[in-house]
Amino acid sequence: MPKIRNLDDLRKIREESKDLTSARSGGKKKIIVGMGTCGIAAGAREVLTAILTELDKRGIKDVAVETTGCIGMCQYEPLVDIIRPGEPRVTYGNMKPEDVSRIIAEHMINGNIVWEKVIGRTD
Amino acid sequence: MLEDLSQYILDIAENSAKAKAKKVLIELAVDNRNKSIVLRVSDDGCGMDEEFLRKVEDPFTTTRKERKVGLGIPFLKQAALACEGFFDIKSKKEEGTVIEAGFRKDHIDCPPLGDVAATIATLIMGWPECRWIFRYSVDGNSFILDLDDLIDHLGDRELLKSPKVVLWIKDYIQENIDLLNQKKGGEDIA
Numbered sequence: 492m493p494k495i496r497n498l499d500d501l502r503k504i505r506e507e508s509k510d511l512t513s514a515r516s517g518g519k520k521k522i523i524v525g526m527g528t529c530g531i532a533a534g535a536r537e538v539l540t541a542i543l544t545e546l547d548k549r550g551i552k553d554v555a556v557e558t559t560g561c562i563g564m565c566q567y568e569p570l571v572d573i574i575r576p577g578e579p580r581v582t583y584g585n586m587k588p589e590d591v592s593r594i595i596a597e598h599m600i601n602g603n604i605v606w607e608k609v610i611g612r613t614d
Numbered sequence: 615m616l617e618d619l620s621q622y623i624l625d626i627a628e629n630s631a632k633a634k635a636k637k638v639l640i641e642l643a644v645d646n647r648n649k650s651i652v653l654r655v656s657d658d659g660c661g662m663d664e665e666f667l668r669k670v671e672d673p674f675t676t677t678r679k680e681r682k683v684g685l686g687i688p689f690l691k692q693a694a695l696a697c698e699g700f701f702d703i704k705s706k707k708e709e710g711t712v713i714e715a716g717f718r719k720d721h722i723d724c725p726p727l728g729d730v731a732a733t734i735a736t737l738i739m740g741w742p743e744c745r746w747i748f749r750y751s752v753d754g755n756s757f758i759l760d761l762d763d764l765i766d767h768l769g770d771r772e773l774l775k776s777p778k779v780v781l782w783i784k785d786y787i788q789e790n791i792d793l794l795n796q797k798k799g800g801e802d803i804a
Contacts, residue, residue, distance in 0.1 A: 496786045501767040504778060526628065526740065528685045531621050536729070536736050540784070543739075543777035555775060558740035560632070 519576040520554045520599065525568055527561030533568035534587070541588035542571070545595050554599060567610050573598050584610035615689055618728025619653065619717075622693060624736060625686045626655050626713055631741040633659030633711065638737075641749045642730065649719040650699075651727075658710040667705050690715050697721035731791060734759065735784035742774035750791055757790040759783075 524530070524539045539558065546554060564570060567584030573594065574580050581604055583594060590608060597603045616622050623640060630638040635657035643652045662670060673688045691701040694715040705711040717724045734748045738761060746761045764783065765771050773779050 496782070496789055498763060498767045498786075500782065500786075501764060501779070502769075504782060505768055505770070505773060526624070526736065528616075528625050528689070531625050532616050536621070536624060536732055539736055539739075540732055540781075543780050547777040547781055552776070556739065556777065558736065560628070 519574075521557065521572070521574040522554055522599070523557045523559050523572040523574070525560070525562060525570040526558040527565075527568075529561055529565035530568045530570065535569035537588050538569045538571060538586045538591060541591040542595070545592050549595070549600075551595075551600070564610070570610075575599070575602060578602070580613045581609055582611035582613075583608045615693060616725075618726045619651070620728030620730040620733040622690045622715075622725070623653065623655070623730065624733040626690055627733075627737050627746075628740070629686060630655060630657035630659050630711065631737070631744050633657060633661070635659035635710065635744060637745040637747070639747045639749070640734070642727075642751070644719070644727075644750075644752045646719070646753055651717040651719050651724070652714065653717075654712065654714045656710065656712040661707045661709050661711055662705040663707045667703065670703065687713070693717075693723075693725055697724040699724075731784045731787035734787050735780050738764075738774060738783060739780045742771055748787070750787075750794060752794040752797065755794055755797055757787075757794055759787060759790075 522542055524535055524542065526535050526539070539556070542556060546556070562570065564584070569584075569586045571583045571586045571594070572580055573583065575598075581598065583590070583605070586608065594605050594608065597605050616625065619642070623642070627638055627640055638655065638657045641652075641654040641656075645651070670687055671691055673685055687703070690713070694701045694717055697718045698721055699716040699718055700714075701716075702714045703711065730750070734746065738746050744761075746759075748759045750757050765774075768774070768779065
């Protein structure tokens, strides 16, 4: 089977999308995924992949995605925090890959909290 | 217990990143002749002193404050020993840590490899300032991914935060893993 991808693709990705880096570390919109042992066991890595896929599909470039360790709410993992500037930080629990597109569309983009999946809010 | 090897790798390698490692080498070697899988994670992080090292395989040892149990290392050890493999950890304060776990491939309790590509991509995304090196080998043929090479091609480390780039890295690793797994069937016989 011939290889499809090689490292030179990265140069192309870079040249094609000059604005890829608008989600710099200081970005205001943020998605944080819990990736401690408890999160991993509950499927957090699959949720993270779903988030990246959704952002890429929608061409959203101003959202920074980060991972964090265990925050002590292991029973609700996978946990995903959504941060929008000037709004309370919202923690969603028991996330599944199939919940991702709804939370990105309704909350991250439109600003409407998806209450049924919320387990915490920090003002 | 975790589901597959890729989840153990993610969990163990995160310890390295949290130990402020600048370089982490993740080696996964599949040997079909000896029917073994050996995982080795080596880092140049802060390491552990002898006292902590003695306790680290105990689930009730952790440095975190959020909960009182640390399950990463005990889980990996248990998974390796459950399939008649081995587990070894060496560490030196201020120098780094090497964790090695061996699995018997034909043992009924040997965990599947799982999505190793997603694990490596997740580590790179989570700690882009760390130099991740991943080596996957099957019967002596290997694929090596060195984050420094990727950054040379990308030109900008910040690009590692782009979903497009992270997903590309995941697919690139997967493709090379598949390639090596296929090779095994044809060339191993000779």
